[in-house]
Amino acid sequence: MFKLMDNAKIRVKLVLLIFAMIIGMVLVGSMGWFQTRKAQRALDTMYNDNLNQVASLSNAGTALMTDFTNILRLIASDNTSYQMAVLSDIIEKEKNLDINIKKISTTNLGSDEDKIYASIKENITAWKEIKNKIIELSTSGNTQEASAIYSDNGDTLFRKLEASVTSLINANIKEASDVYAKSLESARQASLFLIILMIAVSMVCIIIGIVIARSITGPISTIVSIIRKTAGFDLVFDESYNSMINRKDEIGIIINSISDMRHSLNNTITELHNISGTMAANSEELTTSTAESTKSITQVTASLDEIAKGNANQSEVVSKTSEHITEIVEHISQANDATIENEKAVILSLEAVTEGYNAIVLTSEKVLESTSVSEEVNRSLEDLSKSVIKVGSITDVINSLASQTNLLSLNAAIEAARAGTAGKGFAVVADEVRKLAEESSNAAKEINSIVQAIIANNAMTADKMERAKELEAEQSSAVDTTKQAFDKIKISVEVIADKTKKVSEMLNTIDKASKEISSHTHDLSTLAEESAASSEEISASCQQQLSAMEIIAKASSDLSVMAQQLDGEINKFRL
Secondary structure (H helix, E strand, C coil): CHHHHHHCCHHHHHHHHHHHHHHHHHHHHHHHHHHHHHHHHHHHHHHHHHHHHHHHHHHHHHHHHHHHHHHHHHHHCCCHHHHHHHHHHHHHHHHHHHHHHHHHHCCCCCHHHHHHHHHHHHHHHHHHHHHHHHHHHHHCCCHHHHHHHHHHHHHHHHHHHHHHHHHHHHHHHHHHHHHHHHHHHHHHHHHHHHHHHHHHHHHHHHHHHHHHHHHHHHHHHHHHHHHHHHHCCECCCCHHHCHHHHCCCHHHHHHHHHHHHHHHHHHHHHHHHHHHHHHHHHHHHHHHHHHHHHHHHHHHHHHHHHHHHHHHHHHHHHHHHHHHHHHHHHHHHHHHHHHHHHHHHHHHHHHHHHHHCCCCHHHHHHHHHHHHHHHHHHHHHHHHHHHHHHHHHHHHHHHHHHHHHHHHHHHHHHHHHHHHHHHHHHHHHHHHHHHHHHHHHHHHHHHHHHHHHHHHHHHHHHHHHHHHHHHHHHHHHCCCCHHHHHHHHHHHHHHHHHHHHHHHHHHHHHHHHHHHHHHHHHHHHHHHHHHHHHHHHHHHHHHHHHHHHHHHHHHHHHHHHHHHHHHHHHCCCEC
16 A cells, blocks of 8 residues: 555545545535434424324313313303304314314324224214213203213213323323434434544544655655755765655656756766866966967067068168169160160261262261261270179179068068968068069069170170271271272171161160069069068067967966866765
8 A cells, every 4th residue: 555655646645535535524424414314204203103193182182171161061051142152162172173183093103002092082982972962952951961961971981081182192202202212312323423433534534644644755854865965965876765766656756856866967067077177187288388379479579570670671672772773774775875876877877888989088087987986886885885784783683682582581471371360461461572572583584684685795896896997997098998998887887787776676675674673673662661561560460469378378377277166166076
């Protein structure tokens, strides 16, 4: 039974208790109703069979007494009217007597009562006969004879009848007393039975209540003990409540829920312990990494400062280079103009040679003029050679600057790669500077090639000019050879014109290239300035990152302290 109570739901237990109480109340109520109905039937029997008989007998006795009195009055009176009134009353009372006697016959009579009732009916019949004789004699005036009949038979019969009625009344009273006594005894027994039944029902309800209370309060005490252990950080499994886990009632559900909660807490605390250890280790690693990152950022910041200084120097050098290139461009433009003039002079010389065929006299003058022009051309060629040599030296400087710029851009790209995400923008700028440096180097190489070609052509032109001098000397010494000299001069002038044209074309090319170099140098100067500004911005960003790293280091230290505090709190639990 206790096992069933342990597995039953609380609502089932309460319903069982209420059902037992209802059954007990129904039993008590049924027994009370049964005993009440029994007492009611006894009272009905006593009323119908006894009290009604007594009432009817009392009425019959009263009517009989009145009838006896009226007979005496009738005998004693001579007045006819009075006798008629008495006679009318006698008839009415006789009817009343008959009605009451008849009522008695409708009740349940015992054997003794039935004999008495039969005697009463017999005596009433005899009384009526005597009464009728007395009435007849009295109304006819024979009162003495009527009085004699009454005295001889009527009085005795009346006494017997009165005794029979009294005897029947006493019998009914005795029977009513017996019924009443039985009713009292039955009521006493019913009360005793009801008391016993109520005690039994109460005991059953109390036992069921105790069993239910025991099945609830006992496990609740265990649950309270488990909850107190849990509140005291004790999560060690207790075998004492292992048997209650298999219960099917609400207690079992609560025990299972608490067991699951303790198991979950155990797993959670274990996991938290592992997490706190991992968090402490990670915080230490983070602190170390932050320190290394701070050191790296400090180094990057120093490198960026050096790069910024180098960019500033580079910008200054590029500016000076741009100024030199501008001067070179001006010299090349002047050389180009001189070459154009030389070309015109050569054309004029060629025309003069042609005219020399027509005017030999003027040959000497033209030769002198040609000598003068040749000297000017020679000086122009010397100036051009010097300018070209300067251009070559400047291209060497540009090439050297381009190499240095390329090296600095590579170093900047390496430092930007070390800086990570923060150095991406600077890496792009460094790459663009490297490309411009390569383009500047290539342009310088092309200029150098052109300059070498110009130098070679100038050398050839110088040789020709020396030859022209020799011819002019020969023309001076021998006019006879003027025509031949003019032929040679014509040939030489044509060569000079061709070479001069080539020199002019080359100088045009050099002029364009020098202008492009000037433009690239200006762009390089702008990029150098932008690179210096970017370096300063990156340096400032690195300073911000350094501050952020210091904040991260402090947060990592705080996290390590919190992990230690968390581990201390977790160690309070008994697992």
